[in-house]
Amino acid sequence: MHQQKVALAGSARMELVSGVVQLRPEDAMFDAMLRGWRAQQKSRGLKDETIDPRERLIRRFLDFANEYPWQWTPAHMDEWSASLTSEKHLAPSTIRSYQGTVRLFTELLIDARYGWGPACEEAFGAYPVSIAHEWNTLPHLQDYEGDPEARPFAREELQRFLDYADDQVARAVKSKRKGALAAYRDATLFKVIYGWGLRRTETSKLDVVDFGRNPKARQFGRYGTLNVRYGKAKKGQPPRRRNVLSVMDWAVQAVADYVENVRPRFGFPDHPALWITERGGRLQPGSINDRFEAYSDALKLPKGLVPHSIRHSYVTHLTEDGVDRRFIQQQVGHECDSSTALYTHVSDDFMNTEQGPGPGVRRRLTRKDPMMAAKLDYHWHLRKVMADRGMLSTTDLIPPLKERGISLSSSQVYRLVVERPERLSLKILMTLLDILDCTMDDLIEPIAVAGSATKPKKAAAGGASASEGVGDLRPRRARISGVDR
Structure with missing residues (x-):
């Protein structure tokens, strides 16, 4: 047949x-x-x-x-x-x-x-x-054939750009016009592009839940890693995912401040996007371009500097600081060292050798690095853990505490639940873990803070409308390494 x-x-x-x-x-x-x-x-x-x-x-x-x-x-x-x-x-x-x-x-x-x-x-x-x-037909003889004017930001240029973005928040508040929330959002967005070495589309498609913990960098709390779900795809393939480790403490502080204090003020608590517009939509890459060009023109920066230059700066500055090239390559999602070399103007011959930087330069980021150092604070989640277990009143905690030999007044229990305890006996802490059947991480969330451990200013309960602006809140300043302040 x-x-x-x-x-x-x-x-x-x-x-x-x-x-x-x-x-x-x-x-x-x-x-x-x-x-x-x-x-x-x-x-x-x-x-x-x-x-x-x-x-x-x-x-x-x-x-x-x-x-x-x-x-x-x-x-x-x-x-x-x-x-x-x-x-x-x-x-x-x-x-x-x-x-x-x-x-x-x-x-x-x-x-x-x-x-x-x-x-x-x-x-x-x-x-x-x-x-x-x-x-x-034209042969492909060079790895890089882009605009010769394209380059990373110098450290001073990037510091000036990020500071200018921060200043627009105070300017909008002073003029009593709308736009302070959007300016605050965009100031944080540019810090995130640099702090995690992202592309525009990757940044636009971030959700709040994309941040997670890194057990090797507990000082960053829930902002220890960033799950990039919409990385650059190969033709015919879905977007490539990667996890980017947090390495800059000031960038973590900036995004934590935005998520906890500013993002709720847009008034759309159910929207998953990290960057949200005042009308409740997801910020698009074109809007990132528009804001970047407005700031760049105001500062009279060279035309060769574009949003992608911020990502190039991440690679270049980490390389100049002696960070291991393999680590940087994984962070930005490059398959080949030669791709990373294009970002840093380092030759392929150098990047593709096994030796790489000498022993005095080559290193991996560790918790002892100055870049990773941060003062620690914490969030107290007792009230949330109780609510998750159906204990909606602070007095619900009194009977099980008494059963385990701990007698506290209703006012003491109220302060224990609602306020953040500065001093807490290990006996009470272990008793709470037993009553609620939870772990230490469920109750206590370590966070990195800038300078002195001052309490962050909280948004109004339940979030506020965009028209209420940012009040006295101001963006956390960037601290580009190697720049005198």
């Missing part, structure tokens, strides 16, 4: 309808080719946002050549590439990308498995040929 031959996704057999006379057979064949190419890309897991621009480019090439694909020749590629260079003045990397797209399309057409060659020859007496060759 003969096995039935299965047509590939994107083949002429799947896209062409037999026995139908087309009014414009050339256009019908070209449209069928594009449908087939789309089906073939879909089968590889590529998404519409990748496929659509490719299809538009092929249509533009068709218009330029003024011929159909079975009539294209290498001369058409030569002329088109020359026009991209001399008339449109496109960057070499862009031209190479365009040439690669045309190459992908024509490779599908000339692949015998898809059957487009015989179909064209039968219909038009001609068939597609390869038009993109090594001698008429």
Whole structure:
């Protein structure tokens, strides 16, 4: 028995309808080719946002050549590439990308498995040929072909930029106009981009719950790690995830202050986003660009500095501070050392050696590093733990305490539950753990604080509307290492 031959996704057999006379057979064949190419890309897991621009480019090439694909020749590629260079003045990397797209399309057409060659020859007496060759397309000779003006922030530039963002909060409050909350949010957002080395989209898609604890850095409390769920994806693949460890104490303090004191004032407690607009939506990457450009223009910073330069600065500054290159590579989600080298202007030969920085420079961040040092404070969660177990009144704690030999008045129990105890006997603490069947971590949450352990100013209970502004709250200042303050 003969096995039935299965047509590939994107083949002429799947896209062409037999026995139908087309009014414009050339256009019908070209449209069928594009449908087939789309089906073939879909089968590889590529998404519409990748496929659509490719299809538009092929249509533009068709218009330029003024011929159909079975009539294209290498001369058409030569002329088109020359026009991209001399008339449109496109960057070499862009031209190479365009040439690669045309190459992908024509490779599908000339692949015998898809059957487009015989179909064209039968219909038009001609068939597609390869038009993109090594001698008429741009080679990829350099790892980096971006704008030469693009670079990381100098430390002083970044400090000035972050300080200016902080100052906009006080300016908005003083002018008695709306916008103080948004300015506070954005000032914190730029610190988070730098403090965790993030891209714009990664930052935009953060949720409040993406922060977590790091058992090796307990001083950071619930902000010890950041789960980046929307990292840069490879074509046809879902976004790549990574966990980024917190290494800058002032950045942790800034985001903790924002989450606890400012984020509730937007008035949308059920929205998961870390960065929320005053209308209750998630802040988009375009808005990050707009705010960055406004601040950059006000400070007259070089045009080569863009939001992504903040991420480059994270890599560069940690490298200059002697942090282990492997650690930095994992933090920013690079698969190769050479990618990290592009951020720091360090040669591939240096980054790809096993030795790397000398023993006097190379190190990993540890709890003893100055960058990781922080004064400790704590949150007392007794009231929350009681509520989780159905004990909604402070007096509910009196009977079980008495059963275990501890007699406290109702006022003493009230202070124990509602206020943060400065002195607490181990006997009472162990008794609470027994009554509530919880752990020490459930009751006591260590946190990092800036300078003296002053109590943070809390938002009004239940959150406040955006129109109430930020009151006396001001953003926690950045402290870029190596900058004199």
